[in-house]
Amino acid sequence: MLSVRREAVEDLRYLLSRGYGRISAVKFVGDKYVLDKSQRLLLYRGVYPLEAASAHQKKMVAPADLNQSVLSVDGFNVLWTVDGALKGRPLFLCDDGFVRDISAIHGTVTEGDISKPLDLIIDVLNELKPKNVHFVFDRLISRSGEISKDVRGRLSATGLRGGASTAASADFEVLKKGEIVATSDSVMIEKTARVFDLAAYVINERIRITPSKI
Numbered sequence: 001m002l003s004v005r006r007e008a009v010e011d012l013r014y015l016l017s018r019g020y021g022r023i024s025a026v027k028f029v030g031d032k033y034v035l036d037k038s039q040r041l042l043l044y045r046g047v048y049p050l051e052a053a054s055a056h057q058k059k060m061v062a063p064a065d066l067n068q069s070v071l072s073v074d075g076f077n078v079l080w081t082v083d084g085a086l087k088g089r090p091l092f093l094c095d096d097g098f099v100r101d102i103s104a105i106h107g108t109v110t111e112g113d114i115s116k117p118l119d120l121i122i123d124v125l126n127e128l129k130p131k132n133v134h135f136v137f138d139r140l141i142s143r144s145g146e147i148s149k150d151v152r153g154r155l156s157a158t159g160l161r162g163g164a165s166t167a168a169s170a171d172f173e174v175l176k177k178g179e180i181v182a183t184s185d186s187v188m189i190e191k192t193a194r195v196f197d198l199a200a201y202v203i204n205e206r207i208r209i210t211p212s213k214i
Contacts, residue, residue, distance in 0.1 A: 001212075002090045002102065004042055008033045009214065013095070017049035038090070042102045045186075046094040046214040056096035059195045061180055063128055066196060071130040072178025073198065074171075075137040075147070075164065077185050081199035082117035082207075091203070091211040098184040099200035099211045114147055120206045121198065122154045133162035134177045138170040 008029050015025040022044060030040040048056070084101035085091055094100050125133055135151050137144040144166045151164035167173040171188055174181055181188060182198035189195050203209050 002038055002042060003212075004035065004039045005033055008035065008039075008043065009047055012043050012047045013049055016047070017051070038102065042090075042092065042214070045100050045102055046092050048095040048186075053096040056098065056186070056189050056195075059189060059193060060097060061194050061196050063196070063201060065194075066125075066128040066130045066180060068129065068131045070177075070179040071125075071133045071162075071196070072174045072176075072181050073133060073135040074174045074181065074183035074185055074188060075135040075151070076141060076144075076170075077183050078121060078199045078202075079114060079117055079147075081184065082120060082202050083113055085199075085203045085207045085209050086116055091209070093200075093211045093213045095214055096186070096189075098186075098189070098197050099203060100184050114150065117202075118151065118154060120202050122151075122158055122160070124198070124202050124206065126158045126160055130180075131161065133160060135162075135164035136170045136173045136177065137164065137166050139166040139168050 011032070012025055012029045015028065016022065026040055026044045029043060035043070081091070081099065081101045084103055089101055089103040091099055091101055133155070135148065137148050148164040148166050155162050155164070165173070174183065175188060175192055180194045180196050181192045182196050183189065184197055184199060203211070
């Protein structure tokens with residue numbers, strides 16, 4: 001099981017709280033404790049100083065807040081995280097309260113990768129009843145157009161209002177389209193006012209997995 005020494009986590013939190021850059025701080029701690037690539041990625045994605053973690057948490061909305069709201073979904077971020085839970089990849093509840101996949105799997109999606117996670121995601125959205133939901137997928141990732149079309153069909157079949165599209169700048173489009181943003185991407189969290197960890201909700205409510213705490 002993927003884990004990191006408590007001292008490494010505490011050292012990184014301290015460095016980040018003192019204003020050190022994330023990349024250089026993770027390298028310093030990783031070298032000090034002779035961490036491998038996966039352990040360094042866990043630190044990079046999961047550890048935050050108290051002030052930043054608190055700022056992220058204050059933006060999180062409850063599931064009930066999605067009712068009759070306009071929701072935009074960071075498509076691959078949510079899809080890969082749910083897929084990771086289904087496949088047993090390392091998932092962690094990070095310092096800021098968001099669940100993240102630490103596997104660094106990206107770039108290619110096969111039919112087998114998307115059917116089950118999309119079923120679960122759409123089922124949950126149908127339960128939470130947003131007024132409108134729009135998925136945005138990174139155009140540079142293979143099969144993004146096909147996946148976008150698949151999502152539109154699934155939304156239509158369930159009666160959910162919304163759509164799906166691809167974009168060269170997916171982050172920009174996600175931030176632009178919704179009152180609430182569904183993502184666990186820290187850069188996007190910092191740029192929006194209201195965030196819902198859709199993948200974490202699917203994992204908790206449908207897959208029944210409890211991610212490890214950082």
